[in-house]
Amino acid sequence: MPEFKAYAVAESGDEAAPETIIETRTVIERTGDHFVEYHAEITNNGEQPVFLKKAVLFETSTLEDFAIGMPPYKVFRSGRHKNDMPGVFESGSEDERLEDVSLTVTESGDDVERNENRQVISDHLTLIQGEGGRILAITFLSCRDQLVQTCISLNGDAEISSLHSETLFGIRLDPHQTVSTESIRIAAVYDAEREVNEFAERRALRYGARNRRHPVVFCTWYYYGLTVSYEDVRTCLSIIRARNLPYEVFQVDEGWEVTLGEYEPNDRFPITMKQIAEEIREAGLIPGIWSSPFVAHSSASIWKTHPEWILKDRQGKPCLFAMNDTVYYVFDITDPTVDDYFRKLYHRFTSEWGYAYHKLDFTRAPVIFENALYHDPTVTLAQAYFRAVSAIREGMGEEAFFLMCGGLYDPVIGLVDAQRTGADVLSMWSSSINKGGKTAPYTIRQSMYRWYMNAWWANDPDALMIRRNPVMERNLRLTLGLLNDDEVRTELVNQFAGGGIMCQTEPLDRISDSRLLEIRHILPVLDRTVRPLNWFSKERFPFMMDVWIRKSDVHCVCLINWSDTDEKAAELDLSMLSLEEGKYAVCGFYSGLFQLHVEANETVRFGTIPPHGAEVIKVERMEDRPVVVASSGHYAMGAELRCLMIEEGMLHVVLDMALPIDTEYQILLPEPWRYRGEQIVRVHLNPENRECRFRLLES
Numbered sequence: 001m002p003e004f005k006a007y008a009v010a011e012s013g014d015e016a017a018p019e020t021i022i023e024t025r026t027v028i029e030r031t032g033d034h035f036v037e038y039h040a041e042i043t044n045n046g047e048q049p050v051f052l053k054k055a056v057l058f059e060t061s062t063l064e065d066f067a068i069g070m071p072p073y074k075v076f077r078s079g080r081h082k083n084d085m086p087g088v089f090e091s092g093s094e095d096e097r098l099e100d101v102s103l104t105v106t107e108s109g110d111d112v113e114r115n116e117n118r119q120v121i122s123d124h125l126t127l128i129q130g131e132g133g134r135i136l137a138i139t140f141l142s143c144r145d146q147l148v149q150t151c152i153s154l155n156g157d158a159e160i161s162s163l164h165s166e167t168l169f170g171i172r173l174d175p176h177q178t179v180s181t182e183s184i185r186i187a188a189v190y191d192a193e194r195e196v197n198e199f200a201e202r203r204a205l206r207y208g209a210r211n212r213r214h215p216v217v218f219c220t221w222y223y224y225g226l227t228v229s230y231e232d233v234r235t236c237l238s239i240i241r242a243r244n245l246p247y248e249v250f251q252v253d254e255g256w257e258v259t260l261g262e263y264e265p266n267d268r269f270p271i272t273m274k275q276i277a278e279e280i281r282e283a284g285l286i287p288g289i290w291s292s293p294f295v296a297h298s299s300a301s302i303w304k305t306h307p308e309w310i311l312k313d314r315q316g317k318p319c320l321f322a323m324n325d326t327v328y329y330v331f332d333i334t335d336p337t338v339d340d341y342f343r344k345l346y347h348r349f350t351s352e353w354g355y356a357y358h359k360l361d362f363t364r365a366p367v368i369f370e371n372a373l374y375h376d377p378t379v380t381l382a383q384a385y386f387r388a389v390s391a392i393r394e395g396m397g398e399e400a401f402f403l404m405c406g407g408l409y410d411p412v413i414g415l416v417d418a419q420r421t422g423a424d425v426l427s428m429w430s431s432s433i434n435k436g437g438k439t440a441p442y443t444i445r446q447s448m449y450r451w452y453m454n455a456w457w458a459n460d461p462d463a464l465m466i467r468r469n470p471v472m473e474r475n476l477r478l479t480l481g482l483l484n485d486d487e488v489r490t491e492l493v494n495q496f497a498g499g500g501i502m503c504q505t506e507p508l509d510r511i512s513d514s515r516l517l518e519i520r521h522i523l524p525v526l527d528r529t530v531r532p533l534n535w536f537s538k539e540r541f542p543f544m545m546d547v548w549i550r551k552s553d554v555h556c557v558c559l560i561n562w563s564d565t566d567e568k569a570a571e572l573d574l575s576m577l578s579l580e581e582g583k584y585a586v587c588g589f590y591s592g593l594f595q596l597h598v599e600a601n602e603t604v605r606f607g608t609i610p611p612h613g614a615e616v617i618k619v620e621r622m623e624d625r626p627v628v629v630a631s632s633g634h635y636a637m638g639a640e641l642r643c644l645m646i647e648e649g650m651l652h653v654v655l656d657m658a659l660p661i662d663t664e665y666q667i668l669l670p671e672p673w674r675y676r677g678e679q680i681v682r683v684h685l686n687p688e689n690r691e692c693r694f695r696l697l698e699s
Contacts, residue, residue: 004058004186006040010173011051021046022173024055027180034134035187037141043178052173055181058138058150059164066188069133073160075152076127076192076536077101077120078449081364082406082420085442086449088536089120091160097540098158100445118154124410125199125452126150126165127192127536134188135536138165139199141183142206143410144386147367148182172377192536200455207414209456213401214501214525215357216246217288221253222427222463222505225476226324228255229268233276237283239508244687246523246657247504249357249401250280251288260328261296261303263345277354286401288357289349293342293392294365295321295328302341303329309338313371321365333366334376334384339391346395356400360392363407386411403460403501409453418458418501422446427465428482429612440487440612441541441562444494448542451499451530458500465504466491466518467511479507481515486613488518489590493558493614496522496635497545499530517661521589521635524657527551533576543568546577552639555579555619559609567608570615575601577619585627585668587637589616594629596668597622626651626667629680633663641665643691646673651681651694658687672698 008024010017023043030037040055063073073091078084089097101120126138140148146167155161167181189195204211218240220228233252240247256273258266265273277287296302298318303310311319311332320327331338349355366388367381376384389412393402403418412419422443429440447461466488469481483491495502502525506516526549533544545558555577561568570588579600587594588606595604609615618637620627626646628638638644643654644667651673653665665683673696675681683692 004036004038006038006055006057006181008040008042008055009053010044011053012046012048017046017050022050022052029183034189035185037183037185039142039183040181041178042173042181044173044175047175049172049174052169052171052179054166054168054170055146056164056166057181057184058186059162061162063128063130063136063160066136067134068128068136068188069130071130071159074129074536074538075101075120075160076125077122077152078125080123080147080149080408080410082446083423084123086446087540088538090538091154092158094158097538100540118156118158120152120154122150122152124148125196126152127196128160129192129536134190135192135195137185137187137189137192137195137199139185139187139195140165140167140410141185141199141202143182143203143413144207144382145180146182146380146382147408148410169380171380174378193531196452197455200452203413204455207456209413210402210415210417211454211457213417214458214527215248215286215401216523216525217249217251217357217501217503218245218247218285219251219253219288219359219463219503219505220255221290222425222465222478223467223476223507224253224255224505225474225478226255227268227474227476228253230270230276234279236508237279237285240285241283243660245508246659248286249288250283250285251290251357251359252276253290253359254292254361256290259297259300260292261300263291263349272353273355274353281354286357287355288359288401289353289355290359290361291345291349292361293345293363294331294333294388295323295362296331297326297328300329306341308375309335309341311366311369311372311374313369314373319369319372321362323362328362328365330365330369332372332375333388334374334379334381336376336387339388342388342391343395346392350396350400357403358396358400359403359405360407361405363404367408382408382411386415389415405460413456416457418460419453419456421450421453421459421461421498421500425462425465426477427467427469427480429484429487440483440491444490444560445541447494447498448532448545449535451532451545454499454530459498460501460503461494461498463503463505464491464495464519465506466515467506468515469510484612486610488515490560490612490614492518492521493545493560493616493635496556496616497530497547497558499528499547501525513661517659520633520659520661520663523634523659524640526636526640533557544572544576547635549636549639552636553621554636554639556635556637556639557617557619558635559615559617561609561611561613563611565611567610569605570607570609570617571603571605572617572619573603574598574619579619580621583622585618585620585622585629587618587620587629589618589631589635589637591615592630596629624670626669628665629668630666631664633665638665638667646670646696649696651675651696653683653685653692655685655690658685658690660687662686669696674699
């Protein structure tokens with residue numbers, strides 16, 4: 001590896017601080033033939049404070065020293081916020097892939113903001129691969145003290161002209177004070193997936209990741225929006241209870257409060273939020289509530305008692321955060337006295353009102369203003385953010401479930417239980433006023449490219465909405481349901497392949513059973529490991545996700561056809577799964593076709609996938625046990641069953657979770673067992689009949 005020398009960028013007054021005053025020392029932590037891990041220590045040796053802007057840890061204008069092959073280079077870019085568009089682009093190509101990684105979806109998810117300069121900004125993870133060479137992997141191993149980024153500069157031909165990695169301070173550095181940067185790892189590797197997985201696992205261990213729980217959530221937002229009322233909550237709760245729908249959490253989303261920052265129920269909620277939590281609990285669900293702690297409306301009483309907490313710009317004007325046709329004041333999270341407000345607020349929600357599930361929204365607001373003048377000039381935004389979120393966690397307690405939506409990813413590993421992985425969704429594939437016409441492809445792509453974050457928390461791909469509703473209601477675009485049947489399959493696959501929680505919003509008194517009960521394909525939420533199989537390729541959208549069900553060692557490969565016009569082969573090369581040698585049963589969920597005794601390096605094909613559609617192909621090792629080869633139920637095709645075994649000459653099958661619908665399983669019996677002379681048994685299970693036994697005979 002080349003030698004790396006870090007340097008700091010600081011100002012003394014209005015001029016750059018001399019190097020004799022600002023000393024930067026590179027500290028090697030670990031090194032090998034093809035990698036180095038290090039951080040920098042920065043000291044102010046002068047007698048006056050300086051403004052420390054950032055530290056550059058890695059800088060190069062040529063990639064030849066890393067032996068990663070020749071251009072064109074494939075580059076993977078991550079993003080700091082959920083709305084950023086992660087993805088892969090190719091140097092020298094001015095195409096949609098480059099356009100995608102240069103944009104950010106707006107906070108409301110209904111438009112895009114484009115980076116017009118010739119620079120692609122990545123975050124904690126950047127990968128660069130040349131033709132026929134290794135992969136340059138740039139990862140930040142620590143993440144609680146500074147925001148981090150890798151900046152890739154392009155020339156007029158979209159070729160890489162230079163790149164550098166930096167940590168952002170934005171603080172006052174006092175005389176003789178020393179600060180340390182985050183740790184960076186520069187590696188030249190052959191296996192990108194392994195490097196990414198090890199990066200995610202190192203951080204998970206370092207910060208004590210909270211990724212143990214994967215609840216099924218009913219959320220009010222994606223139909224009722226700001227019009228939600230107590231009657232809406234009662235209606236949905238009564239239907240969930242009457243039909244025994246398998247949600248675990250009922251989350252009242254935005255619209256219950258007087259306004260942001262004034263967290264009392266409005267006129268549409270005539271009883272207290274504590275009473276609503278009690279009703280949710282009586283219905284057998286965990287009470288969940290929405291809030292947005294970092295912003296508040298200008299009319300909120302908090303500003304009357306604490307006007308000093310308002311984040312202001314350098315001209316003394318409040319920094320304004322726009323959302324839902326309203327602008328809000330933002331809390332200055334560098335003021336430590338704000339933390340006690342957060343702590344008390346979430347103690348009230350949890351301990352006094354009874355809400356054990358929390359969705360926090362618009363949480364990037366305090367860190368997006370370049371012209372802000374913060375209260376404490378000695379603390380970085382990452383440090384202040386971690387401190388504020390820690391106060392929130394303290395307030396709600398360790399047992400509460402904490403979903404962060406729209407905030408920073410890096411500083412909160414170990415604090416939150418779930419994180420949104422993409423911009424807000426809509427129940428439509430495309431829209432003329434959304435994201436250049438694309439809606440579902442963008443938000444699904446964001447979640448697929450953030451698969452590795454499941455090591456840190458339960459990923460949240462946002463709500464599932466699969467109702468049919470061609471006419472807008474309540475004057476809300478959220479009420480529309482414009483997905484065709486093929487697109488519904490892809491939305492379901494997105495939830496299954498997300499690897500984390502499952503959330504849904506529907507008007508339960510109006511949605512048809514044919515659409516509502518489609519959720520049987522993804523419930524129960526199984527313990528699974530997900531990964532895209534073609535993520536580091538020339539494709540604009542990943543189209544192949546491997547969902548590995550741990551307990552049964554079953555692979556469910558999700559294929560998506562992104563084309564607007566053409567069918568796509570439902571084809572899978574089993575060698576992509578790195579299976580052990582042996583014979584496998586390979587089954588297509590929607591095609592209903594299966595092949596037996598398939599070798600680990602063979603390719604199978606089960607017909608075609610229509611435009612915007614999806615297929616799930618299960619791969620299961622054939623051993624001396626029964627195997628589900630077709631099912632109308634879960635995508636796991638048998639891996640979700642509580643019991644599937646042969647004991648004392650009996651086939652014993654037990655369903656784990658049942659929706660109010662009959663589910664058929666076609667079960668292949670191992671040799672020499674037969675049922676009524678057949679090797680395949682058809683089993684029908686439902687809520688009233690979750691268990692069955694069949695007497696088998698040996699052939």
